[in-house]
Amino acid sequence: MRIQGHWSRLMGPGHWTCVVILTAQLAFAQPDGMGETTRGATDDASRATQQARALVSEAIGLGVPLYNDGQAAACAAVYSVTLRSLQLLGPPGVDLQSIERALRTAAEQRPERSAWTLRYALDAAFLSTEEVALMDEPRFRLDFSDRSTAWYTVNDNVMGGVSRGGFSRNEEGEGRFSGQLSMRNNGGFSSIRTRIANTSLAGYDGVEMRIRGDGRLYTLLAAPEGSRGSWQANFRASETWQTIRVRFEKMELSVRGWRPSSFPILSGRDIGMLGLLVADKQTRPFRLEIDWIQGFVDEVSAN
Incomplete structure (x- = not known):
């Protein structure tokens, strides 16, 4: 997974660790049973929603301290990896085109602005999965x-x-x-x-x-x-x-x-x-x- 050049120049080993953690989480988050029946597909969609929400929560938990510590580029890189992860997971309810637009916009911005652009995209993705997650609960x-x-x-x-x-x-x-x-x-x-x-x-x-x-x-x-x-x-x-x-x-x-x-x-x-x-x-x-x-x-x- 490629990180924009100006981010990679500013990130130290500790910050790359955050990105590696998220990338590893993505590997484990890939839905299983690609060729299963309709019931399996439904289970995969529910799993993808839960994984997406967990990834976004984890990314924000890693990114906020980095940004507050003056490492806006590292924060933006964490958010970027997470949004790319969401594109691969494809959880129900998430607007993947909006994510792509946010990633393209952020790539042209300075790190401080880029981090906020990507954070807004993460927030929107998390909110869009909220109703889907609620519907995964037992029907009232x-x-x-x-x-x-x-x-x-x-x-x-x-x-x-x-x-x-x-x-x-x-x-x-x-x-x-x-x-x-x-x-x-x-x-x-x-x-x-x-x-x-x-x-x-x-x-x-x-x-x-x-x-x-x-x-x-x-x-x-x-x-x-x-x-x-x-x-x-x-x-x-x-x-x-x-x-x-x-x-x-x-x-x-x-x-x-x-x-x-x-x-x-x-x-x-x-x-x-x-x-x-x-x-x-x-x-x-x-x-x-x-x-x-x-x-x-x-x-x-x-x-």
């Missing part, structure tokens, strides 16, 4: 046949109302949210909720649900853990099974019935609670069946 899914997920009820009795509602499972392993609203004592809502681990929905654009109901209007709830309000989105539950998608950016904040005119967009990374609510002022019994709830990534933003 609430399967209602799994009885380990606990759901709790929040009805209008917290405000003096007398509506009834709650959660149960049927023999097919589907969840059921059912009950009856009452408008007495200024009541009129029922909800079920469950806590999820923070960051479980990180990297997702929203959630989708397979549901069947009674034609009434229901509301999906989502909120950070400990939040006074919740972000909400309405949907109508038809009497046949359907899949409903709700994007986080479309959800609106509600704080005990008050809807502020401006509010931050909800991020999947912050969600610690999911729930379902009915508050349509109809007093006949309600019923909503839920097969599953899972995260999704929008096709447009995933490209």
Whole structure:
């Protein structure tokens, strides 16, 4: 691997050691099983993403002390080797053309400027692999046949109302949210909720649900853990099974019935609670069946 001439003239033996370390890491990082099946290719892509993130972290850990010690050329050389390594690894999500442009630009710059150009390229590559790495984690899914997920009820009795509602499972392993609203004592809502681990929905654009109901209007709830309000989105539950998608950016904040005119967009990374609510002022019994709830990534933003 060739290093630009003005860098090689300024680097001492200790600095070349950093480059040798990264080059050796690259050799060990090459994906295995080039001729394997599709499953092997998927494993290679996941491995390449993990290796790319580790290489970038290592490069920055080596390069920053060099730059701060006045060795900008050595720092730039470390970053250059790493970016060349990323080109060979080809991890999903990384823009290889942007890396090549950064390398060409840096080759014409003085060491101090070159180091920063390459560092920006490393930062961009690392961020571009973040969502891919998150998607390599187990997919977020609430399967209602799994009885380990606990759901709790929040009805209008917290405000003096007398509506009834709650959660149960049927023999097919589907969840059921059912009950009856009452408008007495200024009541009129029922909800079920469950806590999820923070960051479980990180990297997702929203959630989708397979549901069947009674034609009434229901509301999906989502909120950070400990939040006074919740972000909400309405949907109508038809009497046949359907899949409903709700994007986080479309959800609106509600704080005990008050809807502020401006509010931050909800991020999947912050969600610690999911729930379902009915508050349509109809007093006949309600019923909503839920097969599953899972995260999704929008096709447009995933490209």
